[in-house]
Amino acid sequence: xxxxxxxxxxxxxxxxYHTGAGxxxxxxxxxxxxxxxxxxxxxxxxxxxxxxxxxxxxRYLRNGRSRQGAVWFNGRNLLTLPxxxxxxxxxxxxxxVPQDPLSALNPSLRIGEQIAEVLRQHLHLDKKSAAARxxxxxxxxxxxxxxxxxxSYPHQLSGGMQQRVxxxxxxxxxxxxxxxDEPTTNLxxxxxxxxxxxxRELIAARQTAVLYVTxxxxxxxxxxxxxxxxxxxxxxxxxxxxxxxxxxLHPYTQGLLDSVPQLGQHKAQIQLAAIPGQIxxxxxxxxxxxxxxxxxxxxxxxxxERPFLxxxxxxxxxxxxxxxxxxxxxxxxxxxxxxxxxxxxEEGRGKRRREEGGERRDCCRWRI
Amino acid sequence: xxxNGSSLPTQLxxxxxxxxxxxxxxxxxxxxxGTTIFLLFVLLAICGPLLAPYELNQQIYSDARQAPSxxxxxxxxxxxxxxxxxxxxxxxxxxxxxxxxxxxAVLSGVTFGLISGYYGGLLDELIMRFFDxxxxxxxxLLALLLLGILGxxxxxxxxxxxxxxxxxxxxxxxxxxxxxxxxxxxxxxxxQGESLWRILFREILPSVxxxxxxxxxxxxxxxxxxxxxxxxxxxxxxxxxxxxxxMVNEARQHVSQLPWALYFPxxxxxxxxxxxxxxxxxxxxxxxxxxxxx
Numbered sequence: 198x199x200x201x202x203x204x205x206x207x208x209x210x211x212x213x214y215h216t217g218a219g220x221x222x223x224x225x226x227x228x229x230x231x232x233x234x235x236x237x238x239x240x241x242x243x244x245x246x247x248x249x250x251x252x253x254x255x256r257y258l259r260n261g262r263s264r265q266g267a268v269w270f271n272g273r274n275l276l277t278l279p280x281x282x283x284x285x286x287x288x289x290x291x292x293x294v295p296q297d298p299l300s301a302l303n304p305s306l307r308i309g310e311q312i313a314e315v316l317r318q319h320l321h322l323d324k325k326s327a328a329a330r331x332x333x334x335x336x337x338x339x340x341x342x343x344x345x346x347x348x349s350y351p352h353q354l355s356g357g358m359q360q361r362v363x364x365x366x367x368x369x370x371x372x373x374x375x376x377x378d379e380p381t382t383n384l385x386x387x388x389x390x391x392x393x394x395x396x397r398e399l400i401a402a403r404q405t406a407v408l409y410v411t412x413x414x415x416x417x418x419x420x421x422x423x424x425x426x427x428x429x430x431x432x433x434x435x436x437x438x439x440x441x442x443x444x445x446l447h448p449y450t451q452g453l454l455d456s457v458p459q460l461g462q463h464k465a466q467i468q469l470a471a472i473p474g475q476i477x478x479x480x481x482x483x484x485x486x487x488x489x490x491x492x493x494x495x496x497x498x499x500x501x502e503r504p505f506l507x508x509x510x511x512x513x514x515x516x517x518x519x520x521x522x523x524x525x526x527x528x529x530x531x532x533x534x535x536x537x538x539x540x541x542x543e544e545g546r547g548k549r550r551r552e553e554g555g556e557r558r559d560c561c562r563w564r565i
Numbered sequence: 566x567x568x569n570g571s572s573l574p575t576q577l578x579x580x581x582x583x584x585x586x587x588x589x590x591x592x593x594x595x596x597x598x599g600t601t602i603f604l605l606f607v608l609l610a611i612c613g614p615l616l617a618p619y620e621l622n623q624q625i626y627s628d629a630r631q632a633p634s635x636x637x638x639x640x641x642x643x644x645x646x647x648x649x650x651x652x653x654x655x656x657x658x659x660x661x662x663x664x665x666x667x668x669x670a671v672l673s674g675v676t677f678g679l680i681s682g683y684y685g686g687l688l689d690e691l692i693m694r695f696f697d698x699x700x701x702x703x704x705x706l707l708a709l710l711l712l713g714i715l716g717x718x719x720x721x722x723x724x725x726x727x728x729x730x731x732x733x734x735x736x737x738x739x740x741x742x743x744x745x746x747x748x749x750x751x752x753x754x755x756x757q758g759e760s761l762w763r764i765l766f767r768e769i770l771p772s773v774x775x776x777x778x779x780x781x782x783x784x785x786x787x788x789x790x791x792x793x794x795x796x797x798x799x800x801x802x803x804x805x806x807x808x809x810x811x812m813v814n815e816a817r818q819h820v821s822q823l824p825w826a827l828y829f830p831x832x833x834x835x836x837x838x839x840x841x842x843x844x845x846x847x848x849x850x851x852x853x854x855x856x857x858x859x
Contacts, residue, residue: 257756288758300749305771314767318759366757 203230204406205254205374210266212246212253212430214479221479223249223261224430228506233373234404238417238438240453241427242476247410250427251376254408255293256283270374289319292367296379298359302351308335309347312366319370334365339395357388361395368399375400376408381416393419414457418442423514426450429476429487432506435516446509446517446525448492486520494521589851596847602840610657617650622805633825640825642816648826652833655807659837662719662802663788666726670788671781673727674734675773679765681735682742693739696732704729704787705794712800722792722801729791730784737780741773775852782848786841793834809834 212224224246231237241247252258254268256275268275270291275283287293295301303311312331316322322330328347335343338361351359360380367375377396381389397420400407409421417424417438424441426434426449434447445451452472474491483489489499498520509515509522519525591597609616619625629645631637639648681692699707708725715721745751746769754768795801796810804811809830816826 255756257752284758284760286758287756293753293756295749295753297749301753303750303754303768303771305774306767314754314759314763315757318757318763 204233204235204271205229205231205408206267206269207250207254208267208269210250210253210268211264212249212258212261213264214261218480220262220264222264222430222482223479224253226506227266227427227430227432229425229432229435231374231406231408233406235423236400236407236409236421238421238424239408239410239427240412240414240417240424242412244476245427246430247412247427248378249430251293251378251408251410255287255291255376257293288315288372289370290372291374291376292370292372294360294363294367294375294377294380296382298356298363298380298383299351301363302359304351306350307347308349308351308354308362312347312362312369315366315369330369334369335362337368337399338362338365340365355388356384357392360384360392364392364396364399368403368405371403372405374406374408376410378410379412382411382413389416396420414453426453429482430479431487431518432516433488433518435506435514436509437513437515440510440513440515444526446515446522447488447519448494448521448525449488451525452491452493486518488519494525496521586848586851590844590847593847593850595843596850599840599843599845599847602836603844606656606660606837606840609653610660613653613657617647617653619647619650621651621654621807622646623650630819630823639829640823642826643819643823648812648829651807651812652809652829655809655812655830655833656837658802658807659789659792659809659834662722663726663785663792666723666792667730667781667785667788669723670727670730670784671734671777674731675738675770675777677731678735678738679742679769679773682739683746683765683769689739692735696735699728699732704791708791708795709798709800712795717800717803719802722795725795725801726788726791730788734777734780734784737776738773741776742769745769745772779845779849779852782841782845786838786845789834789841790838 207227207229210224210227211222212227213220213222215221227246227250229237229239229250239247239250249258249261253261253263254270254275256268256278263276266276270286275286278286302308306314309328309331312334313322313324313327316327316330317324320327332343332347335346340346340358340361346354346358346362351362354362363380380396381392384392393416399405407420409417411417421438424434424436424438425432426441426447428449434441434445434450436446441450442454445454449472456471472491477483477487477490483500485498485500485502486492486495486504489495492499502520504518504520506516506518507522509517509526587600590600624645625641625647626645628637628641628647630643631641633640637647637649639652641647642651677692677696681689702710707729711725711728712721715724751764751768754764759768792801793808793810793813796808796812797814799811799814802808802811804815812830813827813834816823816830820827
């Protein structure tokens with residue numbers, strides 16, 4: 198077998214859940230490569246299989262089974278690793294930050310003790326130095342008055358604080374890979390922004406690779422180098438963040454971007470373009486492209502034949518699973534829609550703003 | 566948000582601190598009474614020899630068979646022993662024996678309960694069905710059976726307490742473990758790579774503690790009762806030890822002439838058992854009141 202690229206390489210992963218109706222494939226032929234220090238966004242609607250992928254990588258999937266493919270991490274296939282070895286990877290080499298920090302924190306242990314537990318387990322620190330280190334970690338995630346917070350119980354902290362504690366815990370062992378499962382979903386917008394800023398700073402300083410699972414395109418634009426867009430368990434587009442936002446090649450990605458309200462827009466100026474229809478049930482996937490029934494650009498071949506993941510631009514690694522992407526890229530044949538044109542106009546405005554305020558402002562447009 | 570106020574007092578009193586539990590216990594008359602009784606008997610157990618006016622087995626033949634008086638507060642028995650001194654000195658005997666027995670029963674019950682609840686499956690079935698079969702027998706019958714095998718000795722009584730109460734403690738612990746082990750924080754601990762030992766004793770055990778404290782104090786009161794009963798039946802602690810149950814047994818033959826020799830040790834048993842029971846009930850209320858573990 199050839200050497201596996203990157204830190205994490207998910208290869209042709211298919212994950213199925215067992216239900217009353219038999220095995221249903223929640224994720225199909227999923228491929229992803231994360232380089233060391235790279236931040237990857239995994240975007241999709243609810244039920245698109247993004248959490249399933251995150252949990253499969255962690256090998257912590259309940260009642261689901263990976264039926265095909267491999268998850269290569271540092272040259273080892275995590276899916277075939279004995280459970281004992283997996284326990285050494287958990288928390289030490291791959292850390293996981295769950296969506297709801299309050300339920301992930303032990304209600305009957307003080308914050309300091311909980312962080313110290315992880316340190317003692319993985320770094321084999323003694324009780325005293327683990328406690329001191331826990332306070333230093335709380336300081337690192339910019340929690341005010343760390344000694345006092347260390348002596349508090351989880352329910353005494355705000356949601357933002359709790360999530361900072363989770364991040365402190367996840368980074369305490371300096372893992373090469375961090376998986377975040379919608380870590381800011383339950384937070385209000387300002388807290389979310391603060392946590393994201395912190396996160397970006399921490400992972401940049403440590404060169405930690407990140408897989409950021411979210412349904413929020415704005416968050417992805419803010420944090421991630423690359424984005425993988427998931428639809429009904431299939432990878433539909435995989436591209437560098439700025440390229441994807443500038444020119445989405447898959448109609449689903451286009452639809453997603455069009456359905457995001459943008460800052461500085463009046464509601465009279467644009468109508469949010471919702472994607473008609475809904476995500477297909479796992480048991481009733483169309484024979485052709487999974488997105489074809491909802492796709493405004495679908496033609497005959499789309500319904501008949503399943504597209505493969507095509508390389509759209511080799512130099513920066515753009516992949517798209519669509520029959521018509523070359524036309525979309527060229528902007529031919531009526532593939533532009535009303536909403537798209539509207540968005541283009543916005544982008545022109547964004548360009549002007551970018552010239553004024555630098556690269557980051559452009560991304561911030563997408564923040565909800 | 567309690568986090569950004571550095572003006573707040575730095576001393577946070579956590580809900581489960583020992584101090585606040587005591588305060589809560591004394592907030593209710595019944596549990597305050599129970600706790601006072603218990604602490605009083607503990608005090609007796611500790612400094613009994615200082616308080617008792619006579620030696621444990623000191624026989625004053627001239628004073629034998631005396632009713633309660635200024636010299637012998639609780640009277641004397643047929644052998645001329647001071648009942649008051651024996652009751653006081655008996656506190657240490659019965660409290661250490663039942664206390665130590667309960668402690669061991671709690672330790673083994675916690676271990677079995679944690680393992681059984683966390684692993685589940687066949688192991689759980691085996692452990693719990695075995696415990697069920699132990700529980701199917703009346704406690705006293707089981708105790709007599711075991712003492713018949715082991716022979717009457719202090720260590721045998723201890724083993725009896727452990728065997729009789731381990732299944733009950735294990736059941737309580739297991740039931741809490743079952744509800745806690747599926748919680749996200751246990752999964753989070755696993756996914757952080759914590760070892761089994763840490764997950765069982767550091768993550769899960771703290772959630773078990775409230776229920777365990779209540780159960781342990783209840784078991785303790787029953788253990789006192791059991792030790793006294795076994796003493797009364799003559800199969801546990803042997804004479805001349807100042808076991809209250811044993812004293813009741815000895816005084817039984819002379820109850821018509823020397824009722825005080827029976828009443829006082831019997832009363833001591835009743836009072837300490839009621840006291841510990843009230844305290845256990847108070848503990849239960851403290852935790853059910855929602856001060857801990859929201």
